[in-house]
Amino acid sequence: MTLTGVTKATKPYEGQKPGTSGLRKAVKVFQQENYTENFVQCILSAMEGALHGCTLVVGGDGRFFGKEAVAIIIKMCAANGVRKLLVGQNGILSTPCVSCIIRKYKTAGGIVLTASHNPGGPNADFGIKFNISNGGPAPDGVTNKIYGLSQSISEYKICPDLQCDISKIGTQEYVVDGNPFTVEIVDSVKDYVEYMKEIFDFGAIKDLLHGAGGQPPLKVLINSMHGVTGPYVRRIFLEELGASEDCVVNIVPLEDFGGHHPDPNLTYAADLVNALKAGDYGFGAAFDGDGDRNMILGHKAFFVTPSDSVAVIADNTDCIPYFKKNGVKGLARSMPTGCSIDRVAAKKNVEVFEVPTGWKYFGNLMDAGRLSICGEESFGTGSDHIREKDGIWAVLAWLSILGVKKTTVEKALHNHWQTYGRNFFTRYDYENCEADPCNAMMAELDALSNDPSMIGKELSHGSKTYKVAKVDNFEYKDPIDGAVAKKQGVRILMSDGSRVVFRLSGTGSSGATVRLYIESYESDPSTYAKDAQEMLKPLVEIALQLSKLRERTGRQEPTVIT
Ligand code: G16
Numbered sequence: 001m002t003l004t005g006v007t008k009a010t011k012p013y014e015g016q017k018p019g020t021s022g023l024r025k026a027v028k029v030f031q032q033e034n035y036t037e038n039f040v041q042c043i044l045s046a047m048e049g050a051l052h053g054c055t056l057v058v059g060g061d062g063r064f065f066g067k068e069a070v071a072i073i074i075k076m077c078a079a080n081g082v083r084k085l086l087v088g089q090n091g092i093l094s095t096p097c098v099s100c101i102i103r104k105y106k107t108a109g110g111i112v113l114t115a116s117h118n119p120g121g122p123n124a125d126f127g128i129k130f131n132i133s134n135g136g137p138a139p140d141g142v143t144n145k146i147y148g149l150s151q152s153i154s155e156y157k158i159c160p161d162l163q164c165d166i167s168k169i170g171t172q173e174y175v176v177d178g179n180p181f182t183v184e185i186v187d188s189v190k191d192y193v194e195y196m197k198e199i200f201d202f203g204a205i206k207d208l209l210h211g212a213g214g215q216p217p218l219k220v221l222i223n224s225m226h227g228v229t230g231p232y233v234r235r236i237f238l239e240e241l242g243a244s245e246d247c248v249v250n251i252v253p254l255e256d257f258g259g260h261h262p263d264p265n266l267t268y269a270a271d272l273v274n275a276l277k278a279g280d281y282g283f284g285a286a287f288d289g290d291g292d293r294n295m296i297l298g299h300k301a302f303f304v305t306p307s308d309s310v311a312v313i314a315d316n317t318d319c320i321p322y323f324k325k326n327g328v329k330g331l332a333r334s335m336p337t338g339c340s341i342d343r344v345a346a347k348k349n350v351e352v353f354e355v356p357t358g359w360k361y362f363g364n365l366m367d368a369g370r371l372s373i374c375g376e377e378s379f380g381t382g383s384d385h386i387r388e389k390d391g392i393w394a395v396l397a398w399l400s401i402l403g404v405k406k407t408t409v410e411k412a413l414h415n416h417w418q419t420y421g422r423n424f425f426t427r428y429d430y431e432n433c434e435a436d437p438c439n440a441m442m443a444e445l446d447a448l449s450n451d452p453s454m455i456g457k458e459l460s461h462g463s464k465t466y467k468v469a470k471v472d473n474f475e476y477k478d479p480i481d482g483a484v485a486k487k488q489g490v491r492i493l494m495s496d497g498s499r500v501v502f503r504l505s506g507t508g509s510s511g512a513t514v515r516l517y518i519e520s521y522e523s524d525p526s527t528y529a530k531d532a533q534e535m536l537k538p539l540v541e542i543a544l545q546l547s548k549l550r551e552r553t554g555r556q557e558p559t560v561i562t
Helices: 035-046 066-079 095-104 140-150 190-199 202-210 228-240 270-277 306-315 323-324 341-347 359-365 391-403 411-418 435-448 532-547 549-553
Strands: 006-009 024-027 055-060 086-092 109-113 123-131 155-158 170-176 180-186 222-223 284-288 292-299 330-334 351-355 372-375 380-383 420-435 458-461 464-473 491-493 499-504 512-522
Touching: 024 190, 035 066, 035 123, 035 140, 035 155, 035 491, 055 066, 055 095, 066 086, 066 109, 066 123, 066 155, 066 170, 086 532, 095 109, 095 140, 095 170, 095 190, 095 391, 109 341, 123 351, 170 549, 190 228, 190 391, 202 391, 222 270, 228 391, 270 292, 292 391, 292 411, 306 330, 306 341, 306 372, 306 380, 306 391, 306 411, 306 491, 306 549, 330 341, 330 359, 341 351, 341 372, 341 411, 341 420, 351 359, 351 491, 391 411, 420 435, 420 532, 420 549, 435 491, 435 499, 435 512, 435 532, 435 549, 458 532, 464 532, 499 532, 512 532, 512 549, 532 549
Parallel strands: 055 086, 055 109, 086 180, 222 284, 330 351, 330 372
Antiparallel strands: 006 155, 024 123, 109 123, 170 180, 284 292, 372 380, 420 512, 458 464, 464 491, 491 499, 499 512
16 A cells, blocks of 8 residues: 655643653543654654664553554555554553564564553553664653653654554555555564463473472462453463462453553452462462563462562573573662662672663663563562563562472561561652642652751660661663763661651653652561561651651541562
């Protein structure tokens, strides 16, 4: 079919600044005239010389407005000189799968349509994220360029008559302005599943689930929260691993995630927690909307903090064929993440990196061959197999460990703490607050980093007293390209290694969300089984008083405690 691209006049919209991971706004914002077109044009224009004749991947988590966005992107890529698109069937690709496909087919990048764990539907959120040719989220340099272009955009290119059926797998060929343009609709799960079978020993995981060598079967419950992982879970757990249908729930992706927050934490995945509490399952997991986050639970809903989860995986790489083959080069975590992985790195004598919040900061280290496994407290766990965090990968890693070590989730954690001590960790979220008072609070906390009287100050609550060793606003210099990220969160570091961290979330779509991270380290085995909330209560109170958070936000309680 021969088609023509046209140039349409437009005007800039304010606020098209990508956050921690892409541009996330209400669906109604994206539905405004030319809003989506403007942002897509800025992504394409930011690619500059790499755009013409390139191949891009397009897909998302299936949320409301996804199909409309895919149609716009196809028409705009056609008019902007892109040679080929690989599009997930019905627009469905998990975020880890986009990364996998970009890397496998060596494309110039991809456009991911997701607002991740934010709710979906006509009155909820949508998002657009650009991933670069290494398969990872675009770094700050690229997103700043996209934002800069969005402030002065005056036209975009589109091929309005191009029609593409994204429901059928196969290739559709066009000629646009005399140039060939191909859209290949790809199976949403095939490449990803093949890759997981290379990384893990599916036979060993199957034995674990069904019972073998005198071991009883492990009963698992996997909850996709009506997000994009449903088809992946069906293919991997039901078809490949032979788990029974009652081991999986909410595996049909819904445009509004069934009206819930597709966020795998103790609050929003309460149905998984309650199902596990009943005691029939030995292992539980949930994923977020786009499949990059995971939560791991053991028998009776024993909760594994994401900070501990990545440390346990890093400590047990001998259970995973991929690491047996490739070795472990280095480990990393985001700054607010609990420091248990640092202890594993020290024991294994490998480098450990502390980066700002955002998976994009791990990419350079992986590309340089210095980082193999990393994680974030925000339920992100992954490795250098791709350049995104990967929920299903994390679950398969855990099942591999349980199978090879013939252990349980609870025993694996207790064993870990016996070796390394326990980093108690909690996060308090105050979602959707008014932005101005939160910004004022952060400015006051920032000022503490220049206040010499803070050093050595004793802060007490009840019988607990902490001595301040250092206050700063975290700054990171990328060891590979030297890029500097400033003001990434105020840290109050205590003399015993305990930490209080404040930052504002970069993934909300409106207002401000305050995150308060609290961590303390214990090496006394009699404390290991204690409840983290109980252990950290005094430090939480100290943090709340120091920041005047309750007065500033008007919130007496957090919306979510992790
Ligand atoms: C994104 C990023 C993560 C980050 C998380 C939380 O996750 O990819 O690296 O840790 O946001 O960010 P914030 O604390 O700024 O809300 P996702 O799953 O939303 O893409």
